Structures are given as structure tokens and as C-alpha cells.
Amino acid sequence: MPQLTFPVTPAGLVVPTWIGLSGTATSALVASGQPITPPVQARGLLDTGSDVTVVASSLLKRLAIPIATVTATHTVAGQVKVNLFEISLAITEPAQPGSPWLTEPDLLIMELTTVLPDVDVLIGLDVLLRNKLLLDGPGGLFKLEF
Amino acid sequence: MKQERADQIPHIHQDATENGHAAALPATDALAIRYTELPEAKAGEPLAEEWNTYRREIGRLLAEGQQGRHVVINGSEIIGIYDSWEKARQAGLKRFHLEPFFVHSIRDREPYLHIRGLNLPCPS
Numbered sequence: 644m645p646q647l648t649f650p651v652t653p654a655g656l657v658v659p660t661w662i663g664l665s666g667t668a669t670s671a672l673v674a675s676g677q678p679i680t681p682p683v684q685a686r687g688l689l690d691t692g693s694d695v696t697v698v699a700s701s702l703l704k705r706l707a708i709p710i711a712t713v714t715a716t717h718t719v720a721g722q723v724k725v726n727l728f729e730i731s732l733a734i735t736e737p738a739q740p741g742s743p744w745l746t747e748p749d750l751l752i753m754e755l756t757t758v759l760p761d762v763d764v765l766i767g768l769d770v771l772l773r774n775k776l777l778l779d780g781p782g783g784l785f786k787l788e789f
Numbered sequence: 790m791k792q793e794r795a796d797q798i799p800h801i802h803q804d805a806t807e808n809g810h811a812a813a814l815p816a817t818d819a820l821a822i823r824y825t826e827l828p829e830a831k832a833g834e835p836l837a838e839e840w841n842t843y844r845r846e847i848g849r850l851l852a853e854g855q856q857g858r859h860v861v862i863n864g865s866e867i868i869g870i871y872d873s874w875e876k877a878r879q880a881g882l883k884r885f886h887l888e889p890f891f892v893h894s895i896r897d898r899e900p901y902l903h904i905r906g907l908n909l910p911c912p913s
Contacts, residue, residue, distance in 0.1 A: 671882035694903045716902045
């Protein structure tokens with residue numbers, strides 16, 4: 644089973660992440676002969692407190708990913724509307740050549756309109772529940788198995 | 790002294806449980822917003838016209854038994870209804886390419902999306 648091992652950092656469970664057009668959108672663009680925007684690297688943070696993966700607005704704009712749908716959710720301020728986008732997401736360890744890639748080709752994510760200082764992507768339970776996350780607190784390491 | 794206090798804690802917790810101080814907590818149901826309570830989109834918001842079309846049509850779609858299927862909307866027009874999200878997205882992409890269009894699961898309740906940054910703001 645492929646696995647990736649990372650150190651626990653002061654920022655948390657940080658993983659090098661790539662964001663790109665979804666597999667479905669890429670196929671449609673290829674079929675119509677249109678150019679494909681390459682994925683961009685981002686700062687990902689594993690977040691078991693989030694149901695859904697969240698991506699910074701700036702990244703979505705940079706990739707020109709079109710909005711897929713909107714929905715409503717609830718905050719302490721009452722109901723709010725949120726924007727959802729379909730993307731592809733990949734995680735690997737670029738410092739170790741030949742590392743495996745954990746890839747989600749078609750992932751429905753929520754736009755993060757608030758700017759977080761050290762994170763571009765919160766990787767939520769929608770991704771984590773499809774994989775194994777092993778946290779070795781005393782050892783200062785965590786492992787993704789997929 | 791500190792270690793003695795730390796050693797007492799497990800016993801205090803066990804005693805609380807054994808002496809019936811542990812009340813049954815309410816079940817944590819998946820929270821959601823009923824379709825009749827969906828907020829209206831304001832002009833200028835992304836997919837505002839499509840969202841408001843969905844709000845207007847959702848009652849009829851549910852009455853027709855479309856729950857669980859997926860609707861594609863562009864402007865105020867329902868383009869089609871599909872069995873899966875993937876089929877709906879593919880149909881929309883084929884027609885609109887990367888122009889925005891709206892795909893949504895037809896459901897009577899919109900599940901809450903728990904995001905720690907969004908749902909747990911700093912109380913100050």
C-alpha cells in the first residue's frame with residue numbers, strides 16, 4: 644500500500660499539495676481542443692474538523708476554475724451561501740524522488756474566501772475518510788496510506 | 790503534589806461514571822437546512838440566478854420524485870436532470886465548457902458543511 648510520511652510541524656499536519664482542473668473538466672477541454680491550465684502547488688493542511696476540503700479563492704481564480712454549484716450552510720452569524728468548485732487534488736513528498744501521489748481527480752470543494760496566513764488548502768474528511776491517516780504524536784510524524 | 794493530583798483524575802472520572810453523574814448526551818444528528826429555508830441569492834453573487842431558480846423549483850422537483858437526482862441549470866432554465874453528479878457535470882461541460890453553470894443534488898435538506906475556520910470563528 645503506497646504511503647507518504649511527513650513531520651508534524653508547528654502549523655499542524657502540513658502536506659505539499661497540488662490543485663488543478665478536475666478530471667471531468669480536463670477531458671471536456673481535451674475533447675474540444677482547448678488548452679489545459681497546469682496544476683499549481685499549494686500549502687495543504689489536513690483538517691479532521693472539516694467535512695469538506697476548502698481551497699483559497701486566489702488559487703481557484705489563478706486556475707480559472709469555474710464555479711460548479713452553491714449551497715447554504717450555517718454559522719454563528721446565521722445562514723450563509725457558499726461556493727463549491729470541482730477540482731483535482733494531489734499530495735506527494737517532492738523532496739523524496741519517486742514518492743507516490745495521492746490523487747483525487749474529481750473533488751467537490753468549498754471556496755475559502757477568508758485568507759489564512761499559512762494555508763491554501765484545508766484537506767477535510769471527504770478526502771481523509773478514503774485513506775488511512777496514522778498520527779504518531781510522540782514521534783512527531785504522520786503517515787498517509789492509500 | 791502535582792503528580793498526586795494527576796493520579797486522582799482517573800479515579801474522579803471513574804467515580805462520576807459509576808455514581809450515575811454521567812448523563813446520556815443527546816444524539817448528534819447530521820444538521821441540515823430544509824429546502825423551504827434556503828437563503829435567497831442577491832444579484833451579483835456567483836450563480837445567483839441559477840440558485841434562485843433552484844429555490845423556486847425545488848418544491849416541484851421533490852413533488853415529482855426527483856430527490857437524489859442532479860439538476861443542471863443555466864440562468865433561469867433547467868437544462869436537464871441526471872442520475873449522477875458525474876453525468877450532470879459532463880452534460881454541462883459538454884454544452885458550456887468552462888462557462889459557469891449550476892449543478893446541484895436535488896434534496897429536501899442541504900447538509901451543513903462543517904469548516905473549522907467558518908463554523909468556529911474567534912468569539913472576540
